[in-house]
Amino acid sequence: MIEAFGSVPSTGRTGLAADASSTGEAARWAVGLLTAARLPSEEFVAARLVPSFPSRAARPFTATLAEWRAKGPFTVRAYEPVAHKAWITLAGAAGKRYTLSLTIDSSGLIRILTLQPETVVPQVRTWDELERALSVPGVEHSVLAARLTPHGPLVLHESAADRPMPTGSAYKLYVLRALVHAIEKGEVSWDDEVTVRPELRSLPTGDMQELPDGTRVPVRETAHKMIAMSDNTAADLIADLLGRAAVEHAVAASGHHDPSLLRPFLTSHEVFELGWGAPRARAAWAQRDEAGRRRLLAEIAGPLTVRISDLGETVHHLGLDWHLTGYDVLHVLQGLLDDSERDATGTVEDILTAYPGASIDRARWPRVYFKAGSCPGVMMFCWLLVDPSGVPHVLVLRQASDRQDRIGDGLVLRGLGARVIASGLLHTDPADGTAAGSAADAEAAR
Known part of the structure; x- marks a missing residue:
């Protein structure tokens, strides 16, 4: 079983060093590959990678690693762990910044490890800013944000939410x-x-x-x-x-x-x-x-x-x-919320809350369901978040294209979801296009 989510926002080398989880241990090992005095042996590296690690099928991973190390020396600038995934921001030569991304399996071995130029996620303080950030040539997108009430969903924002799209x-x-x-x-x-x-x-x-x-x-x-x-x-x-x-x-x-x-x-x-x-x-x-x-x-x-x-x-x-509308996603999440509340064993809740998809302030959202979906040309993220008063909110973000390179690896879409959740937009009145104006909300959106 993977570890239940319980991380706190972390920055820099201090946060990386303090993470005692399996993810933190793997992240420190991965950073060490880039910062050690010598290029490690293939045997040393292979011992920490799953047997089916993609790059090993084409050429020794140490060849890729040597190319990465040439971009250094590296300094850790930020660290964000979320359950079995982590993103480490590194400053390399001449201050150029990179994102080292990793995913571990249930035994702690590394299944995915990539180094790419830092992904910069635009700020989101209004729904218009979100829509502009999602407007990419050749990519269809859809947004649905709603508050679940006893009288039905109260839509906070939507664009193409009733369009069936692959998910x-x-x-x-x-x-x-x-x-x-x-x-x-x-x-x-x-x-x-x-x-x-x-x-x-x-x-x-x-x-x-x-x-x-x-x-x-x-x-x-x-x-x-x-x-x-x-x-x-x-x-x-x-x-x-x-x-x-x-x-x-x-x-x-x-x-x-x-x-x-x-x-x-x-x-x-x-x-x-x-x-x-x-x-x-x-x-x-x-x-x-x-x-x-x-x-x-x-x-x-x-x-x-x-x-x-x-x-x-x-x-x-x-x-x-599997083609769904934004409302279809909302309804199945709402159904699972109802299922969880009937389940006296707590198993459904444990499953749905194990991975929240992003670093989320648990004081504002103590209960989070998350599911991602991807396939060539497809990317989607959806959250059901319950606030301290027990009111559920749903956020669904979807992208589709006939070309995978226009979609990317999902870091921007995931980051935009995190921006919306942190911004306060889900707590606003539908008639108001801006987030709550408290100092805490403003800081969270930065």
């Missing part, structure tokens, strides 16, 4: 709802187990795809990884346990505006195989009706033939993704 891993919210419903009916228990099988193994994100065939994992742990680490294999194992029809029922029960858009409900394994492993099947998918698509899924069933390096061109325009 990547947001589909896992429906799988979790289907699981909760099955547990409530006594069909499944949290202590049941799923078994890793070749035909259910998917690609990252996550780490369950690394488990040997036949490994048995409790449903509770699998569901936790499905949401907190967005583990694709975990989601496919849960979906297989429940059956496709149960997840499709959860889509309709959660208020999706057009459930037929998610029928048949795809697993991540199926999207990868159709999208990048079977050109003829991909073309057939775009042309067939629902019944024909179900037959096609039966035809491609089996171990995955696609590797992470095969992913390239976008396929969401062919229906190979």
Whole structure:
């Protein structure tokens, strides 16, 4: 299991040194790779990376590391840990700044490690500023911010919120709802187990795809990884346990505006195989009706033939993704909030609050649900945040393009979400386009 979120805002080397978590330890090790007197050996580096670490497949990672080190010497300027992820801002030669990003798996090994020029997130003090920041040529975007009330959602701001768009891993919210419903009916228990099988193994994100065939994992742990680490294999194992029809029922029960858009409900394994492993099947998918698509899924069933390096061109325009409106996302988050409040075990709440997606002031938002989603040409982030008085708020940010390079790695979209949450905009009246004007809000928005 990954560690529950409990970090505090940290800056510079002091914050990095003080983080006693597995993420902090990995971050210090990664910074050491760039600041040590000598380039470490390949064996030393490989011991801390997952076996499937992407760069190792093409060339020794120490070659990449040598290129990074040439940009130094480095000084740590800022450190932001959030559960199993961390971002370290470094000042290099001539003061040029970089972001060292890392993600660890559940055993503490590093799954992703990148060094890029620092990502600068624009300030957001008004909804207009957010819209300007999201206006990128060749990229569709959508925003929905709402306060949940007993009389329905009170919309604070929206743009294209009723447009169906691909949302990547947001589909896992429906799988979790289907699981909760099955547990409530006594069909499944949290202590049941799923078994890793070749035909259910998917690609990252996550780490369950690394488990040997036949490994048995409790449903509770699998569901936790499905949401907190967005583990694709975990989601496919849960979906297989429940059956496709149960997840499709959860889509309709959660208020999706057009459930037929998610029928048949795809697993991540199926999207990868159709999208990048079977050109003829991909073309057939775009042309067939629902019944024909179900037959096609039966035809491609089996171990995955696609590797992470095969992913390239976008396929969401062919229906190979999970299309939701901003309101669909809001409704499934609201449904999970209701599910959590019925769950006397607290398991649903533990799963949904394990990873908040950004550093969030818990005095202002003591309860946070988060889910991200991405695929080539797709990026989305959504939050459900409950304030100290118990009022829930929802923020949904979505981007889609026919080119991945226009989307990037999501740091800007994630950062804009964090800016909105810190700004006070979610606490304003819908008629007011500016954030609350307190000194604390002004400082948080900086």
